[in-house]
């Protein structure tokens with residue numbers, strides 16, 4: 001059973017060499033008097049929150065990875081054996097699994113059974129999994145969108161951002177996105193239908209950039225990056241603007257965060273800014289599936305994935321999301337069906 005293990009806790013940006021691939025053994029039969037299941041992992045998801053589990057922080061928001069054990073993350077898997085009444089052999093599931101070929105899950109209560117298999121299975125690590133719900137809740141529940149709203153999305157070519165932009169277009173909004181390469185800017189405009197897009201790495205003055213791309217101001221900011229971009233957005237809000245504080249990836253590897261200076265604009269614009277954790281909204285997953293599956297099948301929403309092949313390429317894929325190497329949702333294919 002090959003697995004990816006964290007060698008030591010990291011500070012700053014994680015590197016491929018912080019992890020290594022090691023062989024282990026696993027019994028592919030569950031203990032009879034347990035509630036456990038054995039999974040054959042098929043796809044693993046590379047998610048930004050994993051950086052916090054690779055660090056040992058003073059104020060730890062989430063349990064750190066155990067050194068020497070396989071790291072964990074969202075994944076799509078097939079049940080090989082089950083002693084749990086809710087799961088049977090050959091069920092397909094998604095949930096938090098190990099970065100290894102096979103996993104023993106002693107308490108599978110947080111796994112979702114996959115009912116629809118006429119879409120790519122890897123989608124359950126993205127558009128039909130945690131990042132999908134993140135986009136859905138953040139945009140529809142927190143941002144209260146209205147037709148004609150001016151929407152700005154950062155990290156717009158990633159797993160969450162590409163969906164928010166497309167949901168906003170379907171809702172009749174005017175949508176601008178930022179991403180970190182000319183190739184991604186082209187994808188935003190030509191594949192996802194954003195009205196405007198720019199490469200933030202070419203823009204020395206974000207305030208001037210936003211004034212150029214959003215001359216009417218911003219009604220909704222879907223924040224994936226925080227830091228200086230959030231600060232510049234605060235100067236470009238329209239009255240009663242809403243900000244979904246989804247994530248702040250530009251700050252995750254910094255000891256000294258870029259301070260946000262312009263928060264008082266929230267007052268003068270009577271704006272609303274709200275953070276949220278997608279995991280607290282999983283009860284709305286069936287409602288989300290009802291909305292998103294027809295949109296995928298009718299090609300009204302498209303989804304771009306960046307698939308790394310094999311566990312041996314998993315560390316490189318994971319660290320790549322912190323430098324923007326991924327185009328679209330980064331997943332790792334392990335034991336493809």
Ligand code: NDP
Pocket residue numbers: 047048049130131134155156157158159160161178179180181184224225245246247248249250251276277278279321322323324325326328329330
């Ligand atoms: P992505 O697929 O978008 O991958 C991360 C992307 O972030 C990279 O591709 C890169 O794209 C961009 N990025 C990396 N470093 C920086 C930087 N310093 N400044 C600006 N952009 C950077 O990830 P997700 O779509 O999965 O996640 C997007 C955000 O949503 C993250 O902040 C994440 O933490 C958050 N999130 C929050 C959840 C919640 O429950 N609130 C749940 C899931 C995700 P580029 O080329 O554009 O730089």
